[in-house]
Amino acid sequence: MTDDRNLGVTIRGMTMPNPVGVASGAFGYGEEYEALVDLDALGAIYTKAVTPEPRPGNPAPRLADTPAGMLNSIGLANPGLDAFVADKLPFLRGRRCSVVVNVAGKTEDDYLRVVERLDGEAGVDGYEINVSCPNVAHGGLAFGTDPAQVERLTRRLADARSKAPGRPIIVKLSPNVTDITAVAKAAEAGGADALSCVNTLVGMVIDVKARRTVLAMGTGGLSGPAIRPVGVACVYKASRAVSIPVIGLGGIASADDALQYLLAGAVAVQVGTALFSRPEAPLEVLDGVRAFMEREGVGSVADIRKLLR
Amino acid sequence: MRRFDTIVTANRPVADGYRELRFAWPPDDGRRADDGREADDPAPGRFFTLRAGGRYDPALRRPFAFSDWRPSGRRPSGGEDGGAIAGEAACVFQLRGRGTAHLATLRPGDSLDVLGPLGRGFAKPPRGARPLLIAGGIGVGPMLYLAAALAADAAAGLCEAPILAVGARTAALVPVGLLPAGTAVCTDDGSAGFRGTVADWLASFDPGLPPAFYACGPAPMMAAVAAVAASRRAPYEAAVEQWMACGVGACAGCAVRLRSGDYVKACSDGPVLDGGLVDWEAMA
Numbered sequence: 001m002t003d004d005r006n007l008g009v010t011i012r013g014m015t016m017p018n019p020v021g022v023a024s025g026a027f028g029y030g031e032e033y034e035a036l037v038d039l040d041a042l043g044a045i046y047t048k049a050v051t052p053e054p055r056p057g058n059p060a061p062r063l064a065d066t067p068a069g070m071l072n073s074i075g076l077a078n079p080g081l082d083a084f085v086a087d088k089l090p091f092l093r094g095r096r097c098s099v100v101v102n103v104a105g106k107t108e109d110d111y112l113r114v115v116e117r118l119d120g121e122a123g124v125d126g127y128e129i130n131v132s133c134p135n136v137a138h139g140g141l142a143f144g145t146d147p148a149q150v151e152r153l154t155r156r157l158a159d160a161r162s163k164a165p166g167r168p169i170i171v172k173l174s175p176n177v178t179d180i181t182a183v184a185k186a187a188e189a190g191g192a193d194a195l196s197c198v199n200t201l202v203g204m205v206i207d208v209k210a211r212r213t214v215l216a217m218g219t220g221g222l223s224g225p226a227i228r229p230v231g232v233a234c235v236y237k238a239s240r241a242v243s244i245p246v247i248g249l250g251g252i253a254s255a256d257d258a259l260q261y262l263l264a265g266a267v268a269v270q271v272g273t274a275l276f277s278r279p280e281a282p283l284e285v286l287d288g289v290r291a292f293m294e295r296e297g298v299g300s301v302a303d304i305r306k307l308l309r
Numbered sequence: 310m311r312r313f314d315t316i317v318t319a320n321r322p323v324a325d326g327y328r329e330l331r332f333a334w335p336p337d338d339g340r341r342a343d344d345g346r347e348a349d350d351p352a353p354g355r356f357f358t359l360r361a362g363g364r365y366d367p368a369l370r371r372p373f374a375f376s377d378w379r380p381s382g383r384r385p386s387g388g389e390d391g392g393a394i395a396g397e398a399a400c401v402f403q404l405r406g407r408g409t410a411h412l413a414t415l416r417p418g419d420s421l422d423v424l425g426p427l428g429r430g431f432a433k434p435p436r437g438a439r440p441l442l443i444a445g446g447i448g449v450g451p452m453l454y455l456a457a458a459l460a461a462d463a464a465a466g467l468c469e470a471p472i473l474a475v476g477a478r479t480a481a482l483v484p485v486g487l488l489p490a491g492t493a494v495c496t497d498d499g500s501a502g503f504r505g506t507v508a509d510w511l512a513s514f515d516p517g518l519p520p521a522f523y524a525c526g527p528a529p530m531m532a533a534v535a536a537v538a539a540s541r542r543a544p545y546e547a548a549v550e551q552w553m554a555c556g557v558g559a560c561a562g563c564a565v566r567l568r569s570g571d572y573v574k575a576c577s578d579g580p581v582l583d584g585g586l587v588d589w590e591a592m593a
Binding site for chain 2: 025026027028029032033035036048056057058059060061062063064065066067068069070072074077223224225253273274275276277278279280
């Protein structure tokens with residue numbers, strides 16, 4: 001058995017006990033899955049997005065079934081910052097896994113408000129900055145495709161940490177760009193401690209019989225195994241363009257899927273859509289990554305990338 | 310709730326394009342909720358999700374209401390909680406897309422991946438009220454189970470006898486073999502029973518007692534029942550249908566709009582909601 005220390009992944013002041021986390025939006029605030037998944041066996045929980053004010057989310061239908069994937073247009077539905085701190089954070093506090101709060105907003109000041117408030121709250125290990133949500137009219141993807149804005153926002157958030165300076169700023173990138181390395185470098189220049197690659201791809205499904213889009217909003221974010229090759233390529237490119245760690249996600253359902261990302265250059269992974277089909281998927285991924293490391297004699301997760309020929 | 314692998318016990322056509330799928334419900338761990346109910350009680354109105362194809366394609370499990378659940382008669386003597394309960398569960402599904410096409414191919418003995426029981430079920434009717442159960446199309450599934458449960462309650466003197474009305478476009482779409490005796494069948498084309506919609510039937514029906522409405526079906530029918538329930542100042546327990554991803558309240562994908570403009574989650578706030586609060590126009 002590989003010593004558990006070898007599975008740990010440290011980013012700035014946060015040490016995740018293992019490299020397999022659950023992706024933002026797919027796992028709520030953890031409590032919802034408590035009956036189905038041993039939360040303490042996870043590497044990290046990336047929470048559902050938190051915005052300063054409550055957001056009801058987008059009109060329904062918000063979901064569509066697609067080949068080897070799904071389309072969603074949730075619209076960052078969340079109870080808002082105050083309710084997150086009062087109702088959701090207490091459950092997450094003191095977990096063995098790391099707790100990374102996904103931060104979103106319409107304006108730069110919105111993001112800042114969330115980080116500034118959480119800076120004084122115990123139980124948060126890091127921030128994932130959502131500059132890549134395709135389902136909101138302002139903020140989200142509008143930020144994530146502009147390198148100058150990503151750099152400025154990242155710098156403001158990085159500078160906003162005062163009481164808990166060890167918490168990493170992880171910028172979550174969109175694949176919906178011509179050159180992901182330009183945005184990756186901008187985040188690094190702004191002081192990001194890590195990157196998450198990738199958020200969903202913009203997609204649309206049309207109901208031919210009804211002659212209308214299946215999603216009420218028209219477009220949504222495509223996730224699931226269908227986007228895995230896109231995500232692996234983005235991680236491969238981004239991890240070679242920056243010197244900060246990259247966390248891989250997009251269609252990971254098995255250990256081999258995760259290993260593709262780790263070989264491509266990621267130091268950790270997130271499981272999202274696969275949870276919906278199989279809640280135990282992240283733990284199966286972890287078992288498989290651990291077995292691979294034993295078999296290959298790899299000392300740390302970050303060394304897996306060195307095996308790529 | 311739990312995710313488990315079980316086996317199919319029956320899968321048969323019950324109407325044109327409709328099938329009943331039955332499967333073994335393995336014993337739970339005997340846990341009970343704080344209020345003494347079974348933590349994993351598969352009650353009428355609650356649902357489960359099935360993996361309908363490969364492990365990750367389709368990526369989304371398919372949600373189905375219980376159309377039946379019966380204990381296998383074995384209640385192992387466990388601790389003070391009474392031990393674990395095994396049984397057989399069922400749903401009625403309509404062939405609609407690739408998920409249900411896969412489910413239609415399952416045969417007795419095939420394995421089945423189940424997550425449940427999920428969601429909030431139907432409330433009991435008020436004392437002295439006549440339970441009126443209205444089903445439209447594939448909405449018949451949860452109403453069959455509710456009708457059976459309320460009939461048993463009525464036989465035990467716990468409530469008034471329920472009345473079930475089932476609507477369909479035409480006779481071939483009515484799962485006649487599953488309906489309890491005395492069901493009011495309504496068809497749009499008059500090929501069986503009452504000619505017209507269940508809403509039309511309801512408008513002319515006198516329940517004799519103050520009614521308590523229960524319904525599951527297409528949005529226009531649900532809206533019509535809402536109007537009748539409001540006019541009679543009667544409670545209305547409405548089971549909604551919506552696409553789902555997680556099924557456990559985490560993803561907010563199965564949003565249902567209320568008349569207040571707020572959204573609730575079909576999976577964890579429902580699927581049974583106060584039908585007077587739902588924005589049925591937004592569901593259409």
